[in-house]
Amino acid sequence: MGQHKRRYIEAEDARRRATQLGEILQAGVDVFCWCNRCGHNATISSARLAAELGPAFAVPEIGSRMRCSGCGSKDVAARPDWPSLGQIARHG
Numbered sequence: 001m002g003q004h005k006r007r008y009i010e011a012e013d014a015r016r017r018a019t020q021l022g023e024i025l026q027a028g029v030d031v032f033c034w035c036n037r038c039g040h041n042a043t044i045s046s047a048r049l050a051a052e053l054g055p056a057f058a059v060p061e062i063g064s065r066m067r068c069s070g071c072g073s074k075d076v077a078a079r080p081d082w083p084s085l086g087q088i089a090r091h092g
């Protein structure tokens with residue numbers, strides 16, 4: 001019984017960890033992608049991605065669908081481009 005409950009919580013947790021396209025679309029946040037090989041990066045419209053992949057698509061999964069336009073590598077990572085990140089740290 002305790003085991004079942006714990007498994008349920010873990011599943012919930014895993015689902016919560018991956019931000020979905022629909023969530024950042026609502027928040028007006030785009031997707032920031034970067035290449036692990038050459039460092040090329042780009043911000044991609046979450047509206048465009050949600051139209052292509054669906055609003056339930058997990059943001060970190062987007063990287064696996066991308067190919068770097070700089071070097072052609074498929075080793076691409078993605079995360080929500082939250083405006084609060086970086087702006088404050090970069091101030092001054």
Ligand SMILES: [Zn+2]
Nearest residue numbers: 035038068071
């Ligand atoms: Zn690259």
